[in-house]
Amino acid sequence: MDGGAAFVDAFFKPALIARYAPEIVSGVGQTILIASTIVLTGLVLGVTLALIRSLRLPIATVMIVIFADVLRAVPPLVFVLLVYFGLPNVGVTLSAFAVLWLVLSLVLAAFVEEIVWAGITSVAKGQWDAARSTGLNFATTLRDVILPQALRLSIPPLTSRTIAITKNTALGSVIGVPEILNQATSAVSFSGNATPLMMGAIAYVVLFLPVVIFGRWVETRFAWRRA
Amino acid sequence: MTTDQPILEVRGLQKQYGRHVALAGIDLKIAAGELVFVIGPSGSGKSTLLRCLNRLEEPDHGQILFEGQDMSGKKNDLNLLRQRVGMVFQAFNLYPHLTALGNVTLAVRKVLRKSREAADAIGLAALRQVGLVEKAGSYPNELSGGQQQRVGIARALALEPKVVLFDEPTSALDPELVRSVLEVMRDLKRAGMTMVVVSHEMKFAREAADRVIFMAEGAIVEQGPPEEIFSHAREPRTRAFLSQVGA
Amino acid sequence: MHALVDQFFNVAIMAQAMPIMLRGLGWTLVLCAVAVPCSFLAGVLIAVLGTVRFAPVRWLMVIYVDLLRSIPPLVLLILVAAALPFAGIRLSPFAAVLLALTLNASSFYGEIVRAGIESIGTGQWHAARSTGLSYAQSLVHVILPQALRNVLPDLASNTLEVIKLTALASVVSFQELLYSADMARSVTYNSSPITLAALIYLIFLWPLVRLIGRLEHGVKA
Numbered sequence A: 001m002d003g004g005a006a007f008v009d010a011f012f013k014p015a016l017i018a019r020y021a022p023e024i025v026s027g028v029g030q031t032i033l034i035a036s037t038i039v040l041t042g043l044v045l046g047v048t049l050a051l052i053r054s055l056r057l058p059i060a061t062v063m064i065v066i067f068a069d070v071l072r073a074v075p076p077l078v079f080v081l082l083v084y085f086g087l088p089n090v091g092v093t094l095s096a097f098a099v100l101w102l103v104l105s106l107v108l109a110a111f112v113e114e115i116v117w118a119g120i121t122s123v124a125k126g127q128w129d130a131a132r133s134t135g136l137n138f139a140t141t142l143r144d145v146i147l148p149q150a151l152r153l154s155i156p157p158l159t160s161r162t163i164a165i166t167k168n169t170a171l172g173s174v175i176g177v178p179e180i181l182n183q184a185t186s187a188v189s190f191s192g193n194a195t196p197l198m199m200g201a202i203a204y205v206v207l208f209l210p211v212v213i214f215g216r217w218v219e220t221r222f223a224w225r226r227a
Numbered sequence B: 001m002t003t004d005q006p007i008l009e010v011r012g013l014q015k016q017y018g019r020h021v022a023l024a025g026i027d028l029k030i031a032a033g034e035l036v037f038v039i040g041p042s043g044s045g046k047s048t049l050l051r052c053l054n055r056l057e058e059p060d061h062g063q064i065l066f067e068g069q070d071m072s073g074k075k076n077d078l079n080l081l082r083q084r085v086g087m088v089f090q091a092f093n094l095y096p097h098l099t100a101l102g103n104v105t106l107a108v109r110k111v112l113r114k115s116r117e118a119a120d121a122i123g124l125a126a127l128r129q130v131g132l133v134e135k136a137g138s139y140p141n142e143l144s145g146g147q148q149q150r151v152g153i154a155r156a157l158a159l160e161p162k163v164v165l166f167d168e169p170t171s172a173l174d175p176e177l178v179r180s181v182l183e184v185m186r187d188l189k190r191a192g193m194t195m196v197v198v199s200h201e202m203k204f205a206r207e208a209a210d211r212v213i214f215m216a217e218g219a220i221v222e223q224g225p226p227e228e229i230f231s232h233a234r235e236p237r238t239r240a241f242l243s244q245v246g247a
Numbered sequence C: 001m002h003a004l005v006d007q008f009f010n011v012a013i014m015a016q017a018m019p020i021m022l023r024g025l026g027w028t029l030v031l032c033a034v035a036v037p038c039s040f041l042a043g044v045l046i047a048v049l050g051t052v053r054f055a056p057v058r059w060l061m062v063i064y065v066d067l068l069r070s071i072p073p074l075v076l077l078i079l080v081a082a083a084l085p086f087a088g089i090r091l092s093p094f095a096a097v098l099l100a101l102t103l104n105a106s107s108f109y110g111e112i113v114r115a116g117i118e119s120i121g122t123g124q125w126h127a128a129r130s131t132g133l134s135y136a137q138s139l140v141h142v143i144l145p146q147a148l149r150n151v152l153p154d155l156a157s158n159t160l161e162v163i164k165l166t167a168l169a170s171v172v173s174f175q176e177l178l179y180s181a182d183m184a185r186s187v188t189y190n191s192s193p194i195t196l197a198a199l200i201y202l203i204f205l206w207p208l209v210r211l212i213g214r215l216e217h218g219v220k221a
């Protein structure tokens, strides 16, 4: 067997591609499912926290800042292990899927809160003056004047952060969430061949390359705002 | 002066920032239809006074009476006062994400609770008043400075205020754009609007103001008709300021 | 409540795990000390190559950056650690982690530095070249210093991410901080070592989180 054939046999073996395609496809489904639930939860929770912070209640602010700092400073895998292996011993059993969803949603929420809050504080003070001078109350000012501008400023960092966190769904393989990486690694140990892993890697590229390119487009589309 | 009740009155207005006294007890009565011009050196408290008049700034002491009704104090409806006392800003402060019409109608819809159609009609009328009805669909960054400021005025007018406060409405504008804004203010004066104007447009003050107030260090130093203040000021501080600004 | 404290904040178990975890921390620090400069320099190189006149090189850099940014770092690590051996390339866990981290992080650094270079107006290039500086000299002495300063918050925030990524090394049994903590957890059936690891990460990285916040606000003002 020459080098090329040996390479194909080790990394792209047709028989194994056919054998494990269903597993990888089901992994893709899992990855999409969990990524979308995380994005939804994280964005909603993060924006909500930023809004609560805009009320400037001292206790709430301190709690939100601590939450955001801790979740941004510690690697997400640490929280995944902590929750997945720790909670059952105190009588709370969550599925691996639920643990991954919980941890990554909270991490995303922490980043989203900080980004949106930075957006809110960077809206010029005159905007508050103008809105209040026409009799708009705090909530209406925030919703109709400040937030649209703050979110617009926040779109590029929100996009890149959201993409980064959804890629972290691969951490689920460590605790057995049957997403792409998990399917691929178990297929590798069954088959003793790298083909399933290459399939998994390609699946990720197919899934995330469009997202990354979309993120690049968003960056340039809103770039004038950063100047 | 008539014995009529003033439309807006402040008594003993005081405001401090930390230990810095911005307003050291201001008493002022403004009659309906009057155009009051406020001048004074930088930091003398002109903006602070204006901002207190519609309570964008909370005064530490003193009363604000609108048509004889006390508007100070926590329990009063702030938004009611603000709806009757409009404000126009030096930096325009237009909402960049809304069109000219959107800027003008936001409070009409949210504060006066008008339907979108009714609000649009009111907004277009206000834009017509400032000569910008054809720019209703433009965003602020598509308008010149003078046009932006006129949208700012329309935004205040759309709420049908009884008094409009102007804080240096033309000082962010290139000279050739100032005229269009002053023209709108002149029209308003003719229509009987009550106005309090902080500005350095001394020529405009001479021809349009009913009264000029000179402020320094948070207090009213001197006031009177424009002719008297500009040509026969009694206070040395007033004269020094006027000669400095070349009036 | 007591069960919770016992499971997550058991001081006795933390004390017991401390020596092995400190050794793990040492390896984490070594990994950071090598991976951060390597990936940063690789990123600068990628960004600079992304500005050359010859278009195919620029395209290659875009492909490199986008491809590596679309593969999750853990997948990259598993590829390096588990797939390369099938091609006869066996790396030590340390080398595998370093390679995977550098591949991943350099693409992010590259993208950030490229944005920084693009933020410098052509006037600076013209000024530098007009005084007789070569392309490389202009880049090193005029463009890059300004470019890097303009994107300092993003660089700092990516550095935080690289440091956090070192925890992935535990998955391929490299004995850094999280791996040591997880070892201690599995022999004690108690999660307190993981809590301790979280606290150690927090002690080291919380100042960096604060610094990034300050940089972001400073640049805006």
Ligand SMILES: Nc1ncnc2c1ncn2[C@@H]1O[C@H](COP(=O)(O)OP(=O)(O)OP(=O)(O)O)[C@@H](O)[C@H]1O
Residues within 6 Å of the ligand: B017, B020, B021, B022, B040, B041, B042, B043, B044, B045, B046, B047, B048, B049
């Ligand atoms: N938010 C604030 N915090 C602290 N000090 C303030 C604040 N706003 C105003 N001041 C101070 O109060 C004083 C009066 O300010 P004000 O803006 O009313 O002056 P002004 O007469 O409008 O000046 P200018 O002509 O420069 O606009 C100034 O010394 C100013 O520094």
Ligand SMILES: [Mg+2]
Residues within 6 Å of the ligand: B046, B047, B048, B167
């Ligand atoms: Mg002022």
